[in-house]
Amino acid sequence: MPDQSTPRGPNTDSYGAELSRTPLRDTAPGTELTRRRVLGLGAALGLVAAGGTNAAAAPSRHRDNTGGQLRSAVPLPEPYTVPLPVPPVLAPADTSGGTDRYEITQRQVTARILPEVTTTLWTYNGTYPGPTIESRRGRPVTMRHRNELPVPTVVHLHGGRTPAGSDGYPTDLVLPDGWPDPAPGRHGEANMAHDPRAVTSRTTREYTYPLDQRAALLWYHDHRMDFTAPAIWRGLAGMHIVRDEVEDALDLPGGERELALMIADRAFADDGSLAYPALDPELRDRPGVTEPYAAGVLGDVILVNGAPWPVHEVDAVRHRLRLVNASNARHYRLEAVTDDGHRLDLVQIGADQGLLATPVTLTDLPIAPAERYDVVIDFAGLPPGSRVRLRNRLGSGRTRDVMAFRVARAASDPSTIPEVLCDDLPSWRRSQVTMLRRFTFRAGHTEQGVGWFVNGEPFDPTRTDVYTWRGAVEVWRLTADVHHPVHLHQTGFQVLSRDGRAPLPHDAGLKDTVSLRPGETADIIVRFDVHRGRYLFHCHNAEHEDMGMMANLEIV
Incomplete structure (x- = not known):
C-alpha cells in the first residue's frame, strides 16, 4: 500500500x-x-457519419489524422527539386567555468521558402529551423533569449530534464518592449486566470539546462500561454542534440552521414505568407482558431528543415536519420521506397529520450507531433543515380511526399549497428x-x-x-x-x-x-x-x- x-x-x-x-x-x-454539440464539432473532428452519432461511439471511427487541412493559394514546387538545408550549429558565446553559454535573438525575418514568393517568419537567430545546439551530457548550458518579436514568448526545451524555473512554463513570459505588464486578474493573455506564480521578464531571459541526461535529440520551441500553436507555425522551433560517452563508443553513422531532420507541414496564402486560421491574426488577445480547424491545423506543404519536399545527396552507405515531428497536428507514417517500389528497412535505434537497448527493424514508422526517433537506413547496393523517397503513408496527394535521397556514389562504410546499443x-x-x-x-x-x-x-x-x-x-x-x-x-x-x-x-x-x-x-x-x-x-x-x-x- x-x-x-x-x-x-x-x-x-x-x-x-x-x-x-x-x-x-x-x-x-x-x-x-x-x-447537438457533437454534431457542431463534426466537421472539425471528422467524427460524424451520415445519420448521426453519439459521444461514446465517435472515437471508434479511426482516422489517419485529426484536424482540418488548409490549402495553399500559391504555386507549389515539384517534390524533390529543392536541396535539403542543414541548420547551422550554434557556437557558444562563452565556455568558461564549465558551462556553455549561448545567446539567441527571437526576431521576425523575411525568407524564401517557396521558390516564387517570400514569407515572413518568426525565428530564433533569423533561421527556420533555429540553430542547432550540440551539448555534452552533464555539461550545463545557459540560453539567453532576447525577444524582439511583437508578442510575448516562452521557451521550452522539449525532452529536457530541467529545473522548473527554466522549463518554459506558459505564463513565465518574456515581454517585448512596449508590451504592458500583466495586470491583476490576468497574466497578460486572454481568457485565463491570473497566475500568482508566473515569473515574467522584460525583453530577455536566461534559461539554465543541467543536461544531466542520456544522449538524445531534443527540440526547443515556443510555449506561450494560449498561443503556442501559431508561434510554432510561424517558425519558433529548433533542435538540440545531447551527446555522451555511451553513444560515442558505438560505430553508428556520424558526421555528414548523421542527419537531424525537422518535419513540419505548412500552408501559404496568396501573398506568400504562412496561412493560419487564428481568431486573432495579431496573436495578442483572442486565442484559438476558427471552428473548421478546432481539431488541429494541417498544411498541404511538407517542409523538412524548412524546405519543401527537399532532396539530399548521399553515399551508398548507412545513414542515421534523427527525426522530429514539429507539425502542429499532422501524424506521419514514414517509409523509405525506391523508384522501383522496393521498401528499405528503417532500423530504429533511438526514441524521444535516447538509445534503445537493442535495435528494432521496421518497414514503416509512425511519428506523432513532438515525437523523435533515430533510425538507420542503408543505401548500400543501390547504384549511383538511384532515388529513395521518404513517404508518408498517412498523407494524400502532395502530403504523401516528404523528401528524397539521391544516391551519388559507392563508398566505404565503417559504421555498424550493434546488437546491444546500451544498458543504461x-x-x-x-x-x-x-x-x-x-x-x-x-x-x-x-x-x-x-x-x-x-x-x-x-x-x-x-x-x-x-x-x-x-x-x-x-x-x-x-x-x-x-x-x-x-x-x-x-x-x-x-x-x-x-x-x-x-x-x-x-x-x-x-x-x-x-x-x-x-x-x-x-x-x-x-x-x-x-x-x-x-x-x-x-x-x-x-x-x-x-x-x-x-x-x-x-x-x-
Whole structure:
C-alpha cells in the first residue's frame, strides 16, 4: 500500500495489486457532450457519419489524422527539386567555468521558402529551423533569449530534464518592449486566470539546462500561454542534440552521414505568407482558431528543415536519420521506397529520450507531433543515380511526399549497428509502483466555444491537478477520444501496454511523448526522479494544447 502521506487527488488510486490491463470506462465528470454539440464539432473532428452519432461511439471511427487541412493559394514546387538545408550549429558565446553559454535573438525575418514568393517568419537567430545546439551530457548550458518579436514568448526545451524555473512554463513570459505588464486578474493573455506564480521578464531571459541526461535529440520551441500553436507555425522551433560517452563508443553513422531532420507541414496564402486560421491574426488577445480547424491545423506543404519536399545527396552507405515531428497536428507514417517500389528497412535505434537497448527493424514508422526517433537506413547496393523517397503513408496527394535521397556514389562504410546499443535504460518494476492515475483526453465545450480537456477540466494555471513525490514510481492510464500525442515535461517514461495488449514495436525505449490513437487507452510507467516544482503534461497537438488540454503536475 502507498504511504498514507502520499499526495492524492480525484484521479488517483492505491496501486496495490490492482493494475487491470483492460481499458477503463471513463467516469470523469464534465466530459459529456450533448448530441447537438457533437454534431457542431463534426466537421472539425471528422467524427460524424451520415445519420448521426453519439459521444461514446465517435472515437471508434479511426482516422489517419485529426484536424482540418488548409490549402495553399500559391504555386507549389515539384517534390524533390529543392536541396535539403542543414541548420547551422550554434557556437557558444562563452565556455568558461564549465558551462556553455549561448545567446539567441527571437526576431521576425523575411525568407524564401517557396521558390516564387517570400514569407515572413518568426525565428530564433533569423533561421527556420533555429540553430542547432550540440551539448555534452552533464555539461550545463545557459540560453539567453532576447525577444524582439511583437508578442510575448516562452521557451521550452522539449525532452529536457530541467529545473522548473527554466522549463518554459506558459505564463513565465518574456515581454517585448512596449508590451504592458500583466495586470491583476490576468497574466497578460486572454481568457485565463491570473497566475500568482508566473515569473515574467522584460525583453530577455536566461534559461539554465543541467543536461544531466542520456544522449538524445531534443527540440526547443515556443510555449506561450494560449498561443503556442501559431508561434510554432510561424517558425519558433529548433533542435538540440545531447551527446555522451555511451553513444560515442558505438560505430553508428556520424558526421555528414548523421542527419537531424525537422518535419513540419505548412500552408501559404496568396501573398506568400504562412496561412493560419487564428481568431486573432495579431496573436495578442483572442486565442484559438476558427471552428473548421478546432481539431488541429494541417498544411498541404511538407517542409523538412524548412524546405519543401527537399532532396539530399548521399553515399551508398548507412545513414542515421534523427527525426522530429514539429507539425502542429499532422501524424506521419514514414517509409523509405525506391523508384522501383522496393521498401528499405528503417532500423530504429533511438526514441524521444535516447538509445534503445537493442535495435528494432521496421518497414514503416509512425511519428506523432513532438515525437523523435533515430533510425538507420542503408543505401548500400543501390547504384549511383538511384532515388529513395521518404513517404508518408498517412498523407494524400502532395502530403504523401516528404523528401528524397539521391544516391551519388559507392563508398566505404565503417559504421555498424550493434546488437546491444546500451544498458543504461531504467528498469522500473510494477512492484515499485505506489499509484495508478487515470486521465482522459477529450473534446468539450466552454463559454468560448470548442475546448479540449484533461479529465473534463480545461487548463487553469492556478490549479494543481497532480501532486507527487520526487522519486515516486507511478503508472498513468491515458485514454483518448481522437488522436492525442501526450507529453510529460521533465521526465521520461516507458509504455507498458496499449488497450491491454503489448506495446507497439516503435514504443521501445524511453519516451516523453506517447501517441494515443482514437479510442485507445495506454498505460505508461514513470519515475519522477530529478527536480521538484511545477511542470506540465499535455496533448502536443498544438491547437488542443492552446484550447485547454494541459494540466499541472507538482513534484514535491
